[in-house]
Amino acid sequence: MVRALYALVKLSFLEGVRRQILHVMVLLSLVVIAVAGTVTFFDLGVQVKIVKDTGMVMILLAGSLSIVFLLGGALFHDVEQRTVYPLLARPIPRTLYVVARYLGALGAVYLGMTIMSVALVALLWIHLGYLSAMAIWAIAYTYLEVALLGAVTLLLSTFLSPAMTVTVTLFLYLMGSIKFSYLHHLAERSGGLTKWLILLVSAPLPNMEAFRLKDALVHDLSVPTTFLVTVAVYGVLFTAFCMAVASWRFGRQEV
Amino acid sequence: MRWSALVIALLALGRVALGHEGEEHFWDDPEHLREMFLQMGVLAAVALGAVVYFLMGKKRRSR
Incomplete structure (x- = not known):
């Protein structure tokens, strides 16, 4: 079973790293991070803030878009191109296949994100002369956010076509990102039925905002450990739940 | 290159200047934690319900 999982993860990983979307996103992000690091119009304090802000945004943007596009049509295309049949003819549980597909794609995206993170940390090292612990935390929670987004994408891909999956996932991602900063304020200002409608729609959305420690990094603030632990558990639980539903759904599908 | 650097710098400066310092x-908002705990509770309840349902179905089939 472990050998099968390893082989499938490797297959999915290799497919992921060959996709052009990943190359483009990583290269584009590296260029933006490098350009942000070479801007010399401002004094050092402002420049470091610019590097941190731009770097974190680019890592998140590239990671999120890559995982959505890699996993949005993964299962669908495997069935359409019939590459899944020889695998499912073997004694491999479908759950294992779904998990391997997810882990492989996530590994490919993590590889790209690691390249960007190394570039960002190196730039910060050059500017500051020391390694900021908050930078590591902020990057780690971005990884967790991307993992959760990947699980949501895979879950939706078992119900929808690739184009719809990408569209709906990005829409939900956006909604999850403004859940507290906008939707809840909107609900507070609205009254009656509108308020409850907004709260009802926003309730099942994953709280993506909670993973973003960029502000803490940029403004050198500390984040309570309770919050960090809760968000980590929340991310892992939400991801596991989405994966379980995706596996269940794929297991019941006619292929 | 120079123009893109300028655009990035201006955007980033704007963001930093409009930052949330202070x-x-x-x-720090307890509402965030409360909502996350609520969601985790619902997810755990749904997962537990699914496991119980699965086990009951298995027991029924074995009879």
């Missing part, structure tokens, strides 16, 4: 941050 304001209350979401990690």
